[in-house]
Amino acid sequence: MALSNIIGDEIDEAEAVPVAESTPDAEQAENEKAQVLKIQGAVKADKKFHEKAFEQMRSDMFAARKGYDPKTYPGATSYVAPITRSLIKSKTDSLYAKNPKATAKRKETLDFVVWDETPQSLQMAFQTVQMAQQMMAAAPQQVDLVTGEAVPDVPQIPPEMMQAFQTAQEVIADYQQGTARRKDINKLGKTLEILYSQALTEQKPVDFKTGMKSLVRRALTNGVGYVELDFQRQYGPRPGMTERLADARTRLDHLRVLQERAAEGEIENDDAEMYELETSIAALEKEPEVILREGLIVDFPPSTRVIPHSLCKSLVGFIGARRITIEYLFTCTEIQELFGVDIKGGYKAYSLNGKSDQDTASANMVADEDGANEYGPRTGEVKDKEDGLVCVWKHFDKPSGLVYYVADGHNKWLRPPAPPNVFVEDFWPVYAITFNDVEDENYLWPPSDVQLIKDQQHGINSSRQGQKEHRKAARPRWIGAKGFVGEEAVKTIASAEPFTVSLIDKEPQAKINDMLEVIKVPGVDPNLYDTSPYVTDMQMSVGMQEAQFGGVAKATATESAIAANSTASTSNSNVDDLDAFLTVLARASGQILLREMSEEQVKRIAGVGAFWPHQQLADVADEIYLEVQAGSTGKPNQAIEIDNFNKVAPIILQIPGLNKHAFLKEALRRLDDRMDLTEMFDDQAPSIIAQNAMASAAPPPAAPGEPGAAPEAQGGQGADNAPKPPDGDPGGSDAAFGSNQV
Structure with missing residues (x-):
C-alpha cells in the first residue's frame, strides 16, 4: 500500500476522534523544554560512552602528524622517523587516485509476458505476420457495386493459421512494448549518470576528489570516516551542514541578520557592522544577478563529530542504532544566519578546540533564558555574541522518524523537529567506511592503521635514537x-x-x-x-x-614478488571496501536526485534529450540504481590491461554479430582515452574488414595460393591462412612487466 494511503487513513481516523482542548502556551513550552532536555541528555550519554574511542582518535591523529606517541616516546627531544605519515600518504594515493565512474544498472526483471525472449520465436512471429500480409496482398480484387472502388477479396485463412497469426501479433506487440520500456529505463540511467557526475564536480568549498582523499586519509588515521548526503534547494532553509554549494545564499543570510540587528537598534550608525551593511548592500545592487543554486551536497564530517548510539553494533550501516548525532561548532552569528534564532546568552560556550569552559559532569544541564544554568552560574560568561562557539547537535531519531536541531545549553529547538531533509532507504543519510573491521562484540570501533603500526613506529624511533x-x-x-x-x-x-x-x-x-x-x-x-x-x-x-x-633492502626477486603479492592482497581488500562504500553513496544519491530534481532542471543539466520519469518514485527506484565500477578509483596497471586485451581481442573479433561500438568503447577504456564515439560512426558504412573482403571477392577468385603468397591470392581470409601456433598459445614472447632489480 502506498505511503500516502496510509497517511490518509490515519488522518481520517484522527478526524473522527474528538479534538481535545488546545494546550496552553506555557504547558507547550514546558513540554518542548522537557523534550530538548531529553535529547541533550541522550546525546551527552552517547558521547560519554564513546569518549575513550574519541580520545584514541585524537591520539592517532597526533601520531600520524608527529610520528610518535607522546605517552610512550619523548619525541620532542628524540629522533623521530615519521613512517606513519608516509604510510598514510602512500595508501591514500593507491586507494583513491581519481573520481569513481558510476554506471546505471537496470534491475533484472521479466519484461515480456508472451515472448519467451528467444530470437527463434521472435523470428518465427515476424515470418508468420509477413506470410499473412503476403496472402492479403495476393488476394484478387473485386469492384464494389455501390462505390465502384476496388476492394480486395479477403482470403479465407484456416483456423489454425488464424490462431498462429494472432499469437504472432501478440508476441511482436509484447516485444515492442518491453523493448520500449527497457529503452526508457536505459535512457533514464544515462541521464542519472550525467546528473551524478555533474553533482560531484559542483561540490564546494573542496571538490569531490579532494574530499574523498581526505576521507580515505581519515579512515586510515582514525579507523572510520563518514559522509553525509543532503540536498540544497533554491528556496527554503539552508541545510544544517558545513558543506554547501557555492552561491550567494550565505551572503544574503548574513545581510539579513545585519538588517535585523540594525532594525532592533543593536547596531549604531557609527558601528563597524553598520558600515559593513551599507557597503554590502551597495555591492549587491551593482551585481547584475544573484545566483541561488540547488543540488546534491556531499559533506565529510570529522570522525570525532559523529556520535553513534551506544547500542550500535556496527558502524557500517549503523546496525542496532536507534539514533545518531552529528556535532557542529558555530558562532552565535552563524546560528542566527543558519537557523534564524538569536540564542543570546542561553548556551554553553565552547572554545576552538571543541572543549567547553563549563563542567560537563551532568548530562542534563540546560541553560535558562537569563543565561545561568540550573546547576549554578556560568563559569566563563560570554561577554559578546561573537565570543565563544555554540555546540550544535543534529540528532537523527529513527523511532520517531524526526531530526532534532539542539544547541548545548539552549532550552529551545533551533529548528522545529521534522523528517530528514532528504529521503533515503536507511533513514539517516550518513554512511561510514572502515578498512580494518574485526569481530569484537565488546568494542565497536575498528583499529586504525596508525594503531596497527604503533609498536613498529616506536621501535624504529627507539632504534634510531639509540644509534x-x-x-x-x-x-x-x-x-x-x-x-x-x-x-x-x-x-x-x-x-x-x-x-x-x-x-x-x-x-x-x-x-x-x-x-x-x-x-x-x-x-x-x-x-x-x-x-x-x-x-x-x-x-x-x-x-x-x-x-x-622509498628504500629497498637487498632482497631477491622472489622475495620482492611475494611481498608485492601480499601487499596487493591487502590493498585489493581495501579497494573492495571503498568500491562498496562508493556504490552505497551512488545509490543513495540516485534516490535523492530522482526525488528532488524536476524535469526542467534535469534537461538544463543533462541536455534536452534527457529522460525523466513522471510516475511515482517507488516505481522507478526499484528498476534502476547507480553502481560504481570496480577499481575505477585506483591507479590501474595499464600495461597489464592492454596486454590482456591484445590477447583476447582476436578471439572476440571472430564472433559473429560483434557490436563494434561496444568493442571500441572497451578498447578506449583500457587505453584511458576520452574519445567521443558518437562523432566517428556511420552505421550504414561497412567496416574496413568487410570492405577488404568485398574488394578481394569482386573479381573471379583464383586458386588459393600458398600461405606465404600475396594476400589477394590467399582467399577471403588473407593473412589468417598463415601458420599459427597451437590453440591457447599466443606465440612469441611478451614484453616483461616490472623489474627484477633489487
Missing part, C-alpha cells in the same frame, strides 16, 4: 691524571680546530700520549640497530612493503 646516542657516545675522548695536565692545556686541546697547532705548557721530555689516555668504547654495530624486523612486521600488519617507503 644516535651510541654514535655520540663513541666519539673520541681522553682522560689525564689530575695535576699532571694543566687546566689551560686541557681547554686548549679540547677547543682545538682540525689541522691547527696548539701550544701548551709541558715538560720538553713529556709526551702527549703519556699525558692523555684514550677512552676505549665499543664501536657502533649496525646489526644492533637494524630496523628490518620492524619493516617486516609493518608489512604483515598493514600490507605495506619497504619499497613503498
Whole structure:
C-alpha cells in the first residue's frame, strides 16, 4: 500500500476522534523544554560512552602528524622517523587516485509476458505476420457495386493459421512494448549518470576528489570516516551542514541578520557592522544577478563529530542504532544566519578546540533564558555574541522518524523537529567506511592503521635514537691524571680546530700520549640497530612493503614478488571496501536526485534529450540504481590491461554479430582515452574488414595460393591462412612487466 494511503487513513481516523482542548502556551513550552532536555541528555550519554574511542582518535591523529606517541616516546627531544605519515600518504594515493565512474544498472526483471525472449520465436512471429500480409496482398480484387472502388477479396485463412497469426501479433506487440520500456529505463540511467557526475564536480568549498582523499586519509588515521548526503534547494532553509554549494545564499543570510540587528537598534550608525551593511548592500545592487543554486551536497564530517548510539553494533550501516548525532561548532552569528534564532546568552560556550569552559559532569544541564544554568552560574560568561562557539547537535531519531536541531545549553529547538531533509532507504543519510573491521562484540570501533603500526613506529624511533646516542657516545675522548695536565692545556686541546697547532705548557721530555689516555668504547654495530624486523612486521600488519617507503633492502626477486603479492592482497581488500562504500553513496544519491530534481532542471543539466520519469518514485527506484565500477578509483596497471586485451581481442573479433561500438568503447577504456564515439560512426558504412573482403571477392577468385603468397591470392581470409601456433598459445614472447632489480 502506498505511503500516502496510509497517511490518509490515519488522518481520517484522527478526524473522527474528538479534538481535545488546545494546550496552553506555557504547558507547550514546558513540554518542548522537557523534550530538548531529553535529547541533550541522550546525546551527552552517547558521547560519554564513546569518549575513550574519541580520545584514541585524537591520539592517532597526533601520531600520524608527529610520528610518535607522546605517552610512550619523548619525541620532542628524540629522533623521530615519521613512517606513519608516509604510510598514510602512500595508501591514500593507491586507494583513491581519481573520481569513481558510476554506471546505471537496470534491475533484472521479466519484461515480456508472451515472448519467451528467444530470437527463434521472435523470428518465427515476424515470418508468420509477413506470410499473412503476403496472402492479403495476393488476394484478387473485386469492384464494389455501390462505390465502384476496388476492394480486395479477403482470403479465407484456416483456423489454425488464424490462431498462429494472432499469437504472432501478440508476441511482436509484447516485444515492442518491453523493448520500449527497457529503452526508457536505459535512457533514464544515462541521464542519472550525467546528473551524478555533474553533482560531484559542483561540490564546494573542496571538490569531490579532494574530499574523498581526505576521507580515505581519515579512515586510515582514525579507523572510520563518514559522509553525509543532503540536498540544497533554491528556496527554503539552508541545510544544517558545513558543506554547501557555492552561491550567494550565505551572503544574503548574513545581510539579513545585519538588517535585523540594525532594525532592533543593536547596531549604531557609527558601528563597524553598520558600515559593513551599507557597503554590502551597495555591492549587491551593482551585481547584475544573484545566483541561488540547488543540488546534491556531499559533506565529510570529522570522525570525532559523529556520535553513534551506544547500542550500535556496527558502524557500517549503523546496525542496532536507534539514533545518531552529528556535532557542529558555530558562532552565535552563524546560528542566527543558519537557523534564524538569536540564542543570546542561553548556551554553553565552547572554545576552538571543541572543549567547553563549563563542567560537563551532568548530562542534563540546560541553560535558562537569563543565561545561568540550573546547576549554578556560568563559569566563563560570554561577554559578546561573537565570543565563544555554540555546540550544535543534529540528532537523527529513527523511532520517531524526526531530526532534532539542539544547541548545548539552549532550552529551545533551533529548528522545529521534522523528517530528514532528504529521503533515503536507511533513514539517516550518513554512511561510514572502515578498512580494518574485526569481530569484537565488546568494542565497536575498528583499529586504525596508525594503531596497527604503533609498536613498529616506536621501535624504529627507539632504534634510531639509540644509534644516535651510541654514535655520540663513541666519539673520541681522553682522560689525564689530575695535576699532571694543566687546566689551560686541557681547554686548549679540547677547543682545538682540525689541522691547527696548539701550544701548551709541558715538560720538553713529556709526551702527549703519556699525558692523555684514550677512552676505549665499543664501536657502533649496525646489526644492533637494524630496523628490518620492524619493516617486516609493518608489512604483515598493514600490507605495506619497504619499497613503498622509498628504500629497498637487498632482497631477491622472489622475495620482492611475494611481498608485492601480499601487499596487493591487502590493498585489493581495501579497494573492495571503498568500491562498496562508493556504490552505497551512488545509490543513495540516485534516490535523492530522482526525488528532488524536476524535469526542467534535469534537461538544463543533462541536455534536452534527457529522460525523466513522471510516475511515482517507488516505481522507478526499484528498476534502476547507480553502481560504481570496480577499481575505477585506483591507479590501474595499464600495461597489464592492454596486454590482456591484445590477447583476447582476436578471439572476440571472430564472433559473429560483434557490436563494434561496444568493442571500441572497451578498447578506449583500457587505453584511458576520452574519445567521443558518437562523432566517428556511420552505421550504414561497412567496416574496413568487410570492405577488404568485398574488394578481394569482386573479381573471379583464383586458386588459393600458398600461405606465404600475396594476400589477394590467399582467399577471403588473407593473412589468417598463415601458420599459427597451437590453440591457447599466443606465440612469441611478451614484453616483461616490472623489474627484477633489487
